[in-house]
Amino acid sequence: MTDAVLKLEDVTFRRGQDLIIRGLSLTVHRGEHWALLGPNGAGKSTLLNFCGAWAHPTSGVVSVLGRRLGRVELQALRRDIGHVDPRHPLRSPLSVREVVLTGITGTIETPMRWTPAAEQVEKADSLIASVGLAHRRTAAWPVLSQGERGRVLIARALAGDPRLLLLDEPTTGLDVAAREQLLETIAHVVSATPDLASVIVTHHLEELPATTTHALLISEGLAVASGRAEAAITSDAISRAFKHPIDVQRTEGRWHARARASGVRLGHVAH
């Protein structure tokens, strides 16, 4: 019996001539909260697509919630995974409550002829309250701020009682206050759900929730460091992953990165 929620074994991914993922392994256990870190183009989103059962690797084995990709229907598997994608493609002016309920139906829009049961509405409202949006329950999606949308998407992702929560750059485009609120929300829901495992993708260390327990640093499709967060997120590993000298610090659970001068010679500025 294993409590591995997610297992990637020696996974590769090829796109045309390019080997984008070059042999990566990752095991996420119940209650672990992983950060997938690396520079632009490192392969983070590609890897998250395997974790979310959106794509198959070219080689290697991916097991999500004990089921092996290639042997089960991807769509059935996806219903057990909570996915927070800030590019949520909703077109209709659904209310906050309706958006959260689509987490139960596993759809973007409300399915035709579907009416939620009273306990489903109750559950949606409780999740909305847990992300601090009780007062915005009836507000329509188009009028929400980006930060509010992020928090709605977290409630939506949790509506299906997932064992695995995937967060794809959830704080992208948020101002500093909205970012902090979203990170607090993530830390809050994660602490309130001890059995949940999560994987968050970001390239900014400042965007890691304080609840992050582990990290996989990747660069050009290869692992630079992997393991417990305090051992993996170091100045040395981050500098190697981003190919630039970077000082990393952790205070009160949160990480901060500061680039050292690179020594690049800058040209003369004409006046």
Ligand SMILES: Nc1ncnc2c1ncn2[C@@H]1O[C@H](COP(=O)(O)OP(=O)(O)OP(=O)(O)O)[C@@H](O)[C@H]1O
């Ligand atoms: N549709 C595509 N067609 C061709 N190459 C692609 C495509 N999508 C991604 N790639 C390439 O695959 C590699 C990994 O991309 P991926 O999006 O997984 O990286 P990432 O680490 O998530 O980057 P970012 O931080 O910029 O989002 C990159 O070299 C990228 O150029």
